[in-house]
Amino acid sequence: MPDAPPVLPWADVDALASRPDTVVWASPRARRALESAWPTATWLDAAGPAAAAAPAASTPIATVIAIGAGAFLDRVKLGWRERAPDAALVAVPTLWGSGAEASPVAVWTEGGKKQFRLDQALRPTAVAYHPGFAATVSPDQARAACGDVWAHAVEGFLSPLAGDALRTELAALIGELLVLPPASDARWFEVGGRAAALQARASVGLVHGLAHVLEPALARPDLGHARLCALFLAPVLRWSARTSGVWRELTERFGVDATAVEVMAARLSEPTVLTSLAPAVEAHWRAVLRDPCTRTSSVLVRPDSLAALTAAMAPAAGGPS
């Protein structure tokens, strides 16, 4: 099974967009950015296939080009086969981090809880990157998105479901991430997709468990999944290192610069915001313990781990050991 879909050059996407058997399903922002470049494209309404004007019935859809951020791409992945079961799906992210464009996972919120589906049929057929979208990402969005990529790479690397071959690939990827600034940079698109595709071969852990529970519970537009991952990576690493030897053991064995990763995680976090979230973590701790991601953490998360975790969230928590 391939780890990630092949990457199409943007010229190929341009050519596909002008074909009568292609439809473009884009977020409003992406549509505004590309509409003038693709005057003959058939655009689906961003709301989804139910609201879309169908192309002529005599023209079967061969390709769906989906363009948007992670939540949008996940929505397309869940609806694309219903709309055009035989079509190829070319996914174009406008923001990095979720890796939705490359992974076989789709995440959505239902009944106040994060739901996810892992199904190889959800993996897009191909991916394409438009570097111009990186320029539209604000510094705060960029930092959060980088935190999401980092959480995928680190938690996938540590996952108890990861074997040596996967850890070797993720260790190399972590080395690549360390040379990228935690800021807007088009290179994040490709490494972000790779991180998501690789972690999908194993699992994520407590960082994602916290994000999946707190995002719907807090329902704050400023605290989305990516920012929560960015916030919690540093304290979870600190807590892990103080609780278990697995972080030190694996980083040494696979040649990962643990200190550099910890420094980067600290740069991605926001100590004041993190401290303000301690009561929410405590209030929702039982749900965090039950989250599927938490249950595949590299360090066993116990009910009494809460005190040590919140201590690791404090501004003076310092380094991991």
Place this chain on the structure above:
Amino acid sequence: MSNRDKLKQLVIDVFLLDETEFRFDLRRTEIDTWDSLGVVSLAVGVHETFGYHPTPEEATALAGVDDVIALLAARGIALDA
């Protein structure tokens, strides 16, 4: 803490049981949270607590607390220690 108490606490923590629900003869079929993810958590917890990392096959084959005891015993980890 004795190994017996460590195992009891581990099972309670991994499967989020109430202390009164725990028995040394508990079977996997009696615990809702002893699902595929519980298998992973239990393997991680056994490693952290007793220093032995069950193989995926061993972890999947565990069908009750007594099987965990037998697995540990086979690795020289006695519960009365």
